[in-house]
Amino acid sequence: MTTQNIWRPGDTIVVQDVWRGRLWTARPMTVVVDDGQHLALWSPKGTVWKGSTTPPSRPRPEERLERILQCLDLCDWILQDRSLEMDLMWLLEPDIGYSVTLNWTGSGQPGSWYVNLQEPFERSHQGIRTMDLMLDVIVRRDGTWSWKDEEEFEAAVERGLLSSGKAAWLRDQAMQAIANVTSQETMFTQPWLGWRPDPAWGIPVLPEGWELT
Ligand SMILES: [Mg+2]
Numbered sequence: 001m002t003t004q005n006i007w008r009p010g011d012t013i014v015v016q017d018v019w020r021g022r023l024w025t026a027r028p029m030t031v032v033v034d035d036g037q038h039l040a041l042w043s044p045k046g047t048v049w050k051g052s053t054t055p056p057s058r059p060r061p062e063e064r065l066e067r068i069l070q071c072l073d074l075c076d077w078i079l080q081d082r083s084l085e086m087d088l089m090w091l092l093e094p095d096i097g098y099s100v101t102l103n104w105t106g107s108g109q110p111g112s113w114y115v116n117l118q119e120p121f122e123r124s125h126q127g128i129r130t131m132d133l134m135l136d137v138i139v140r141r142d143g144t145w146s147w148k149d150e151e152e153f154e155a156a157v158e159r160g161l162l163s164s165g166k167a168a169w170l171r172d173q174a175m176q177a178i179a180n181v182t183s184q185e186t187m188f189t190q191p192w193l194g195w196r197p198d199p200a201w202g203i204p205v206l207p208e209g210w211e212l213t
Contacts, residue, residue: 004123005124009033009034010031010200012028013028013126013128014026014028014124014127015041015090016128016129016213017130017131017132018213019075021213022077022213023211024052024132025052025079026079026210029042029090029127029204030201030204038092038093039092040089040090041091042087043084043088043089044087044088046083047203048082048083049084050080051079051080051081052071052077052080053079054071069156069159087105089102089104091192093187094120097120098115098177100113100114101116112139112141115136115138115177116136117132117174119133124212125209125212126208127210133170134152134156135147135149135174137178139181147174
């Protein structure tokens, strides 16, 4: 039996997206809450993370969608440093196909819920591992919602990068997410309305072993 890692508030972990065994993104995040099941993670504006892009060995498609699809299909991307443009909190629950992101844009209160459809997360030695599955949902505080990046998602299904069964499961997960974030009884809602990070936390940097998959 393997003992799973549980982190303490203030620990820096790496959140990895892994596609077909290769690292797609790596983000350093500060642990806010880890009860062994639920996770709340924090990453302020200015955090440097690794994103994926077209390798220099082939032409770079002009459209972002095409760049993503080709990289996923050919599995030949390279990683590049990117800087986070706003404060983010990621909320995760085990065994579900999404995370919920809250962003703080300066008003002091989080805005809409951003539901990111992704592989259920697994714990690793250095953090957690998942994979972004393109489709997102924005749920506004008044309960109205809309799809985001539906076109990317449909294109990925058309190219066979995601099976139609998986796509149907993800849409079902999205409906559960909408119910979950608007129910007022989950970790995705109340506790974070007035929350601010511990001022002693700096900007997290990728921990050793961030690149290991
Ligand atoms: Mg997404």
